[in-house]
Amino acid sequence: MTSIIATDAWRALAGYRNTTVSDTIADLFTADRDRFKTNSWELDGVLLDLSKNRIDDGAWDRLLTLAEASGVAAARNAMFAGEAINTTEGRKALHVALRDGTGIADPRVADDVAATMARLAAFTEAVRDGSLKGKTGKPFRHVINIGIGGSHLGPMLTAEALGDAACPEVRFAANLDGHDLALALADADPATTLFLVGSKSFTTQETLTNATSAARWLSEAIGSDAVGNHFAALTAKADAARAFGIPTQHIFPIWDWVGGRFSLWSSVGLPSAIAMGWPTFAAMLDGAHTMDRHFYDAPLKVNLPVRLALAGIWNINLEGLNALAVVPYDERLRSLPGFVQQLEMESNGKGVTQTGTPLESAAAPIVFGLTGTNAQHTFHQWLHQAPLGAAVEFIGVARPDHDLSGHQDKLIANLLAQAEALAMGTDGDGDVNRACPGNRPSTTILLEALDPKRLGMLLALYEHKVFVQGVIWGINSFDQFGVELGKQLAAHLIPEMSTASISSRTYSSSTAGLLDRYRSWREYTR
Incomplete structure (x- = not known):
């Protein structure tokens, strides 16, 4: 497999960037009064504005040529067809089949998916209407999801965004730190608490530790046979x-x-479904499929996930911006930065290509974020004036679900102002301390409303963006072997934490010293 930076398409793109490096974002707007119209795309109430990136028509042409040369369309089709595109593990990556409303994904899994969705729908409604009861015959008032990573971030994000106020209350416990589970259990009644344990392998250390503690808490209150209920x-x-x-x-x-x-x-979405109700969850699946259908059908030049991915390629690989701030101006999306962080950094945070050769280009950026306007009082100072800088993805919602006057217009005004300030900057009226250089790229994703359809579309947009970037970089976006080494070392260290003697296993002097001090402060003695 030829390194992407050795291809004619990449060399043409890099060469063009060198000839236009002095053009600023402000220059691009001056040169093209219709820049917003030609650099934004809309699909069913989701608007993607890429005009505040330093990408002109010539750069877009070369980026699209790069996508074509990288085989983005063929890789996309292979994913939908159910080919084993996760080459290191020999697996399909068929998440699109879970929300396939029009039969564009591998049909061989359709029956299993439909049957499971029917079971999930029935279980969801039984929990919500109280017909499913615990051991003592009482309906559930609390549901606690125990899972980590993908079994936590997506369900928590969507439950926060779309959950209603109906009973039961859905809570989440992910961290191995017992304080997390203790907080989830606080004021819950064992007789009316349901636990959902999300672990693909059912061996995840954090999840099984929390599940075991939850089962003990339950059994001590209402009997050792309560787990089944x-x-x-x-x-x-x-x-x-x-x-x-x-x-x-x-x-x-x-x-x-x-x-x-x-x-x-x-099924990992079950806590979300319970929080919002199955019809809402199903509508979110349909929204994701709307973006899937667009990604599958639309030519690359008008394809929202492809355009978003290419803007990221430009900012990371050509502009040298190895950080991405995700800033949703909607408190209901407070967990979106963490979701995107895992999606981008675990998928494409790799050092080798699909063929095992060292990666010769930068790949996944450092992803961080916070809701606006909170972010304006934490890291926006750095965004505007620090030498390194980052690309930013702002997410806004036009129609809120509250009726508090005077809030929403101010909120979105701040979003628009931040993006404008990053792009255009100021000379500070000659005061170097107040000057902001501008020419800092941002993308704005504006949703008509934060409803099930648009939330599903938004999350699928990010999934496909990450996939496209992985294809261009030559990365397998579906494995995560970098997660494993620390887990393996922890498995060796756990027995050392409280035993009478430290084994002969060799640790660095730092690890041995920290272990010694921890044991002494925990009052373990050799």
């Missing part, structure tokens, strides 16, 4: 879930062709 599992390992005490009728599958960070649309 109060637990459900979202997993690919049904036998392990049954061994934990969870009955078959409460076990919902995750297929091996669904990657963790793309699993929201599977």
Whole structure:
């Protein structure tokens, strides 16, 4: 596989960038009064504005040529067809089949998906209407999702964004830190609490530790036989879930062709469905499919995920901006930065290509973020004046769901002002301390409303953006072997934390010293 930077398309793009490096974002707007019209695209109430990136028509032409030369269209078609595009693990990446309303994905999985969705819908409504009861015959008032990574971030994000006020209350526990689970359990009644355990392997250390503690908390209150009535599992390992005490009728599958960070649309989304109701969850699936259909059908030049991905390629690889700030101006999307962080950095934070050769270009950026306007009082100072800088993706919503006057217009005015200030800057009236250089790129994604359809479209837009970038960089976006090494070392260290002696295993002097001090402060002695 030829390195992308060795291709004619890449050399043409890099050469063009060198000839236009002195052109600023302000210059591009001066030269083209219709720049917004020609650099923004809209689909069913989702508007993507890329005009405040330093990309002119010539750069766009060469970026699109790069996408064509990289085989983006062929890779997209292979994904939808169910080919094993996760080459290192020999697996499909068929999350699009979980929301396939028009039959564009691999039909071989359609029956299994439909049957599972029907079970999930029935379970969701039984929890919400109170017909599913706990051991003591009471309906559930609290649902606690136990999972981490993809089994936590997507469900929590969507539950926060679209959850209604109806009982039961859905809570989340992810961290191995016991304070996280203790907070989720606070004021919950064991007799009316349902636990959802999301782990594809049913061996994830954080999840199994929390699930074991939750089962103990439950059993001590209402009996050791309560697990079967109060637990459900979202997993690919049904036998392990049954061994934990969870009955078959409460076990919902995750297929091996669904990657963790793309699993929201599977049974992993059950806590979201309970929080918002199945009709709303189904509408979110349909929204994601709307973006899937667009990604599948639309030519690359008018394809929203492709355009968003190419803007990222330009900013990372040509402009040298190796950080991306994700700033949603909607408190309901407060968990979106973390979701995008995992999606981008775990998918494309790789050092080798699909063929195992060292990556010769920068890839996934450092992703961070916070809701606006909170972000304006934390890291926006750095965005405007620090030498390094970052690209920014602003997300705004036109129609709020509250009726508080005087809030929404001010909120979105701040979003627009921040993007304008980053692009245009100021000379500070000659005061170097107040001067902001401008020429800092940002993208704005504006949603007509934060409803199920647009939220589904937004998350699918990000999924496909990451996929396209991985194809261009020659990366397998669907494995995550970098996660494993620390887990392996932790497995060796755990027995050392409280045993009478430290093993002969060799650790660095730093690790050995920290372990010694931890043990002494925990009052463990050798």
